[in-house]
């Protein structure tokens with residue numbers, strides 16, 4: 233039984249919660265444009281820098297007092313205590329009775345990290361060493377396929393945390409990837425995903441990485457079986473060992489699937505799926521970028537960990553990002569949060585953060601099972617810039633919703649194409665400025681000077697921009713393994729801090745189980761002959777429609 237089970241989280245009954253509501257009422261009329269005009273030091277006061285990563289949080293509806301009160305809220309939620317418990321390897325994932333130590337995955341060699349009396353850092357580095365040795369063999373052409381040819385393609389078979397993180401990071405770090413080893417990610421149980429990937433590949437030179445923490449996820453196991461069948465058309469059963477490796481915390485299931493545990497890379501139950509990119513789940517990533525770059529990625533994550541665990545709350549990037557998010561979510565009632573990377577390589581980053589945040593904090597009960605009477609994690613969404621400007625920014629500029637957002641902007645590109653990077657950056661900065669400033673009636677009138685009265689009446693309201701739409705800008709020198717490590721760890725800690733404030737266990741995910749159970753029930757019914765009456769009328773009707781229209785294959 234967890235030692236924490238007796239405590240209840242009633243942060244919304246705390247005096248600071250009420251004071252923050254009062255403060256919101258007292259300051260909500262403030263416009264950021266005026267705040268900037270009044271205080272030329274606003275950027276100086278509201279930005280932080282760490283190793284070439286800058287967090288500008290000045291374009292938010294906050295004052296110095298807002299931050300003081302939000303820090304008091306963090307104190308009331310015992311943030312310092314929960315940070316110490318997290319770092320100390322205590323079982324902060326109370327519903328699963330597990331420690332949460334993804335920070336140990338990026339801790340340097342030789343620095344012990346204790347969990348249940350065991351130095352898990354040794355285990356971490358032992359696996360990292362095995363991964364590095366394996367990657368060097370594959371990348372160097374020493375690990376060969378059954379016909380003696382070197383591996384040219386790696387297919388990662390995994391879903392959720394066993395896909396999104398490594399995929400997003402692999403795409404972002406493409407400039408660091410091997411030119412001779414291509415890594416593909418297949419996640420969906422929709423056969424199209426696997427089939428369309430395999431149609432370009434040769435079984436003689438393809439290596440499959442079956443990535444599943446539990447090794448029970450049906451989508452991944454079905455894809456792995458289909459991949460094995462595809463491989464077996466060319467290679468024999470004895471050759472499977474050269475073409476299939478596994479990443480899992482479940483050795484018996486890996487063995488039962490037919491993969492030699494010698495070809496399994498281990499991780500542990502104290503690594504949550506959506507926090508596992510840094511672990512052996514990053515094997516496909518390491519195959520792509522090599523062990524040295526992977527080590528730089530871990531070092532970047534560790535740099536952010538050191539900052540997070542040591543900086544005072546009012547100068548702590550993840551804490552600030554989290555508190556400002558809580559300000560809008562909880563006290564302004566904002567429902568969503570957008571993430572816009574102005575970098576083509578980061579185009580899958582919002583999807584990864586979507587899982588990280590929504591699977592962690594999309595919960596309606598507290599960590600002890602108590603009902604929470606306030607809104608918790610926001611809907612996370614986003615798209616790469618500038619494409620997003622040409623798609624949905626209309627709503628951000630002139631819609632009726634408050635949509636806080638993060639702009640992630642590298643100052644340098646790996647692909648300098650005739651000054652285009654400056655255009656990209658100019659667009660990012662301009663958007664944050666426009667969202668903040670808005671456009672006043674006087675400014676709009678100046679643009680419309682000379683228009684006849686009727687046209688002016690119609691057009692003037694269309695040309696007004698209310699502004700006061702908040703954004704954070706995360707500017708980085710260049711997208712490198714190190715800076716991406718910092719960026720990802722920044723978001724992981726942000727999510728943790730928000731979870732602490734809302735009293736949530738950010739490390740379980742009971743909400744995804746129910747749909748899986750029902751899918752397992754419906755699957756056999758799709759091919760039964762007798763009328764389907766076991767569900768509600770809608771579900772029965774859909775099952776009948778499938779039966780009428782589905783053409784059996786195979």
Ligand SMILES: O=P(O)(O)OC[C@H]1O[C@H](O)[C@H](O)[C@@H](O)[C@@H]1O
Pocket residue numbers: 391392393394443444445446447448449452505506591741744
């Ligand atoms: O790595 P696996 O055990 O295959 O799990 C893959 C994913 O599926 C689950 O349903 C969870 O929602 C995710 O958190 C997890 O990352």
